[in-house]
Amino acid sequence: MNFLERWQNRRKKTSRIIRLLSNKAVTITPVWHFALAGLLMVAAVLSVLLPSTLGPLAGFGLAATALCAGLGILQVFIAIGLKRGSGWSRRAALVTNILFIAIASFLAFQIAKWILLFNLIGDAFYKAFGGLAIVVLGIAWWVVAVRIAKRIHDGSSEIEISPKAARRLRPVKVLKRVGQVIVLAGILVWVIQFNPFTLMFVALGALFVPNPLAAVFVLLAILSILMMRALLGEIMSRHVSANQSEEEKLAGWLFVAPSLLGFMAFLAGPLLYSLVMSFFDWNGSSRMTFVGFDNYFGTLGLQVVSNGDAFNVGFTKIADIFGLTVGALDPLFWRSMYNIAIFLVTAVPLAVVPALILATLIELRLPGSKVFRAIFFIPSVAGVIGVTLIWKQMLNSSVGFFNYAIQEIFIMLNFVLPGDPLPTRVEIGWLSTEQWALAAVVVVFAWSQFGFNTVLFIAGLQSISKELYEAAELDGANSFQKFRNVTLPALKPTTFFVTATTVILALQLFDIVFALNQPNVVGFPNNATLTPVVYLYQLGFQQGEFGRASAVAWILFAVIFIFTLIQFNRQKKEAEAI
Amino acid sequence: MRLNKKAIAVALGSALLLSGCAGLDTAEPAKLTWMTRPDNQAEADVYASISDEITAQNIGLNLTYKAGNSEGSSYQDKLKTDIAAGTAPDVFWIPGTDIADFAKAGLILNMRDEAKKTDHKDSDFYEGPMASLTVDPATGQPNADTHLWGLPRDVSTFALYLNLDLIQKAGVEDPRELAKAGKWDWAAFEKTAAAITKAGGAGVKGFGAGGWWANWGYFVNSGGGSFFNADRTACALDSDASVAGLSYMKGLYDNGYGVKYGEDAEPPFKAGQVGMFINGRWATPGAREIKNFAWDVVNLPTGPTAGKNWQFWGAYVVNAKTKNPAAAFKLVQQLTSVDVQGKISELGANIPSRKSQAAIDKFLGFTPPENNQAFVDAISNDPVAEGPLWQGNWPAFDKAAGDAVSALFNGTRTIDDFKAKVCTEASGAFGG
Structure with a gap:
């Protein structure tokens, strides 16, 4: 029996197993989910009796127990539902199995350290970079030779070309061959450097190191895959009375499942983790302590007293408003919110309005407008940290360009203006004085954003129908009236999008402030540039208060959500009115 | 001039065999990764070459050097995240002010027991940094018999x-x-x-x-x-x-x-x-x-x-999750040897943390500035050691x-x- 026949036989055997599972799906799948319920209940009990068995999850304490128990109970409901032929149970069972495949595979890789194989492969690729470079060089060489050859025979086949062209083609063929030889040499070098044998030995060694726990998780993953196949079989489909439309919906969900899993693992998962963490006191390494809403109360806590009255313990005065004094449990958080509010009302108009004006000017298609369109876009593609460091140099009080420019303008004005002369030496501490530091951040932010916003506005302007302008012209509208009554209303969806995204980016301000302040303490000077994200970074990564930092992050999320919701509602109402 | 398929197959097969032979080393030195924060590219290059040299010495260490990001790039913040994620190197450098935070959080290893098995002497290094590196977190006071959190890479002022x-x-x-x-x-x-x-x-x-x-x-x-x-x-x-x-x-x-x-x-x-x-x-x-x-x-x-004047310092410490504490301490000793400190001092940015005249002489030989002695004087004139809390x-x-x-x-x-x-x-x- 040759290899192909053996392979086909194995496939037949596999198919038999799946066929068997599909036929017995109505019986097997509920049993499987009852078994999962049992496993989860055991995990819940272990989390109470032997918390150390849960490893890092032990820190979640009661929450881990509740999660395991809750999922266990859910499995019981799924199992009963499957037995009764409920469509909902089938969908829930599929989700559960997908999750189990992902979690069990991840845990198996982690426990057996197979994940380190990816590091080894990465290292091997890095070491074999030289060979890869030779391959790329060879390909480039070959491509050039092919192009030269094409020019010589000018579209006709190599048989049909003239003897003269054939003579010219001969050295080019040699060039092509040299390119192929370089590619081959590169592959040889790459193979030697990549060292696949060693990698294979290590991989096999790692795979066959006995690790019962990892084997259990692998088994769980395989069983979950088989159960998924059973759940998708015809017998189960008939059992739950699924119609064609439902089957198609299910297929759709299954197609998006890999992407959805990626989203859940790398975006929703960490988000959820940070939400959970916001209810714990955790320094990033030691055991977590559940503190309920303390992190939120400690961050948001405010007290208002009459002037002269004392605050409760822990409150610090942050403001005087209408004869009342306001105190906060976390003055730095409120300072960061105050700063971001000021930032929002100054930076967003500066990043949006000039972008609209520029886009309108560019769309006039004056000579050189294409060049300017490219130039304006540069800040969007430049690295934020890099350009911020250039801004830092330009804003330096002693040798920065800004002060120099102001100084030169003052000197010129002194020639023309009567009265006391303006100072001829300007040393504004753009980055070091409390009254200017936030303004400097506003300028850098607006500069970095308006290029992209300009491009968005240009796209918006290009989508406006020319007929509207022609109609306006017929009505005798001048340029300003056309802009006021045609362009602006037609641009409303674009303006909404630009404003919404700029507001969100502004609320998440971090990188510019961080780079401008280095190596001073964050928020320098005296918290004048402290923003919520900078503050949560400081809490989490510098002071090791990850719980508090997570709470600040979720408060900020709520603020951004409310802002966006208001903007969406306004936009919706306006659209409905139109 | 067709390329012979058999010849290609033979060449590829030979390459595979060659690569296999390269991987059949029987010696098993301890594989360790280490990281420090260089002050400039020249220093980063020297650290990389030092790493290769130690590996080449065949003293049971197979090293991989990871260049940390430079001054002002939140080296410690990133490091803490790496440690939490379990991806931090076996040995790494941290500033003196951060020793306590890392030790109290259980992120670094107390190396005293390992040190006792070797010829290490605390007195080879300046007292200021060593006082902070031998603190018992329970009391907040130095106890050199029981605690050693690392060895200083260098000092500065x-x-x-x-x-x-x-x-x-x-x-x-x-x-x-x-x-x-x-x-x-x-x-x-x-x-x-x-x-x-x-x-x-x-x-x-x-x-x-x-x-x-x-x-x-x-x-x-x-x-x-x-x-x-x-x-x-x-x-x-x-x-x-x-x-x-x-x-x-x-x-x-x-x-x-x-x-x-x-x-x-x-x-x-x-x-x-x-x-x-x-x-x-x-x-x-x-x-x-x-x-x-x-x-x-x-x-x-x-x-x-x-x-x-300040006596700034940072130390090589051992990741609490390292699998090979003995080899890690051996690496720390290698990285703080007179020879290595001399090589770094020759680049001009660091002063040796060992009280070694040979290493200081190499430092003084790096001119300009002419008045290198100003730094050495500051270190020896009752400095205040940068200290953790x-x-x-x-x-x-x-x-x-x-x-x-x-x-x-x-x-x-x-x-x-x-x-x-x-x-x-x-x-x-x-x-x-």
Whole structure:
């Protein structure tokens, strides 16, 4: 029996197993989910009796127990539902199995350290970079030779070309061959450097190191895959009375499942983790302590007293408003919110309005407008940290360009203006004085954003129908009236999008402030540039208060959500009115 | 001229065999990764070559070097995240101020037991760093019998980088001569700064300093004050001596002698706009790029209390999750050997942490600056070792004190208000 026949036989055997599972799906799948319920209940009990068995999850304490128990109970409901032929149970069972495949595979890789194989492969690729470079060089060489050859025979086949062209083609063929030889040499070098044998030995060694726990998780993953196949079989489909439309919906969900899993693992998962963490006191390494809403109360806590009255313990005065004094449990958080509010009302108009004006000017298609369109876009593609460091140099009080420019303008004005002369030496501490530091951040932010916003506005302007302008012209509208009554209303969806995204980016301000302040303490000077994200970074990564930092992050999320919701509602109402 | 398929197959097969042979080494040295924060690319290159050399010595270590990001790039913040994720190297460098935070969080290993098995002697290194590296977290006090959190990679200290052209133009006595004569004190410093500012013309400042804790901290220490009380369990920035030091520094800013507090003073110094620039040894490679004026260094001016320059240091520590603590400590010893420290010192940015004349000689041989001795003198003249807070949270203290000082120097709070409130504001760092 040759290899192909053996392979086909194995496939037949596999198919038999799946066929068997599909036929017995109505019986097997509920049993499987009852078994999962049992496993989860055991995990819940272990989390109470032997918390150390849960490893890092032990820190979640009661929450881990509740999660395991809750999922266990859910499995019981799924199992009963499957037995009764409920469509909902089938969908829930599929989700559960997908999750189990992902979690069990991840845990198996982690426990057996197979994940380190990816590091080894990465290292091997890095070491074999030289060979890869030779391959790329060879390909480039070959491509050039092919192009030269094409020019010589000018579209006709190599048989049909003239003897003269054939003579010219001969050295080019040699060039092509040299390119192929370089590619081959590169592959040889790459193979030697990549060292696949060693990698294979290590991989096999790692795979066959006995690790019962990892084997259990692998088994769980395989069983979950088989159960998924059973759940998708015809017998189960008939059992739950699924119609064609439902089957198609299910297929759709299954197609998006890999992407959805990626989203859940790398975006929703960490988000959820940070939400959970916001209810714990955790320094990033030691055991977590559940503190309920303390992190939120400690961050948001405010007290208002009459002037002269004392605050409760822990409150610090942050403001005087209408004869009342306001105190906060976390003055730095409120300072960061105050700063971001000021930032929002100054930076967003500066990043949006000039972008609209520029886009309108560019769309006039004056000579050189294409060049300017490219130039304006540069800040969007430049690295934020890099350009911020250039801004830092330009804003330096002693040798920065800004002060120099102001100084030169003052000197010129002194020639023309009567009265006391303006100072001829300007040393504004753009980055070091409390009254200017936030303004400097506003300028850098607006500069970095308006290029992209300009491009968005240009796209918006290009989508406006020319007929509207022609109609306006017929009505005798001048340029300003056309802009006021045609362009602006037609641009409303674009303006909404630009404003919404700029507001969100502004609320998440971090990188510019961080780079401008280095190596001073964050928020320098005296918290004048402290923003919520900078503050949560400081809490989490510098002071090791990850719980508090997570709470600040979720408060900020709520603020951004409310802002966006208001903007969406306004936009919706306006659209409905139109 | 067709390429023979058999020949290609033979070549590929040979390559595979060759690659296989390369991987059949039978010796199994301990595989370790290590990371440090280089001050510049030259240093990063030397660290990489040192790593390869140690591996080549066949002493049971197979090393992979990871260059940490440079100064000001949140090296420690990233490192903490790596440790939490379990991807941090076996051995890594951290600044002295962070030792306690890392040790208390259980992120680094107590290496005393491993050290006892070797010929290691604490006394080979400067006392300041070793006192902080042998603290028992339970008591907050040194206990060299039971604790060793790491070995110092190097030490550094502050000096004044001088623009000799501006000093000459100001017509004041050369600070180096004043230092030799024992007359380089706060009064002479202020006089020199004032003269440079006055004579230098538009935009020229007498001195410049950074906005981080050590800059104003020197004036606190030199004035006879301190950041903390004697057992480092509470803030002492409100003491009369601490406040006097800060008042002196504030006076310099208020009189317009300095580059605005918090601004980066290095670009104006390099542009020839600053007469005296306070910075550490790590600024020397950058200063060597200066071509437009003559420069050198001198000790910081003596305050009411002699000495008290900072002794900055950082240490190689072992990841608590390393699988091979013995090999990791062996690596730490290798990285802090006289030979390795000499190689790093030759690059000019670091002073050896070992009390080894051979290593110091290599450091002194790195000119310019001519007056390298200023750094060595500062290290030996009763310095204040940069120290972690074993019974507090250093980043929280740094933030609270830094905010208060920036408000003081920028004129948004008075010295009386500072004295009255600074330690209350910083009390959170001590659990208050």
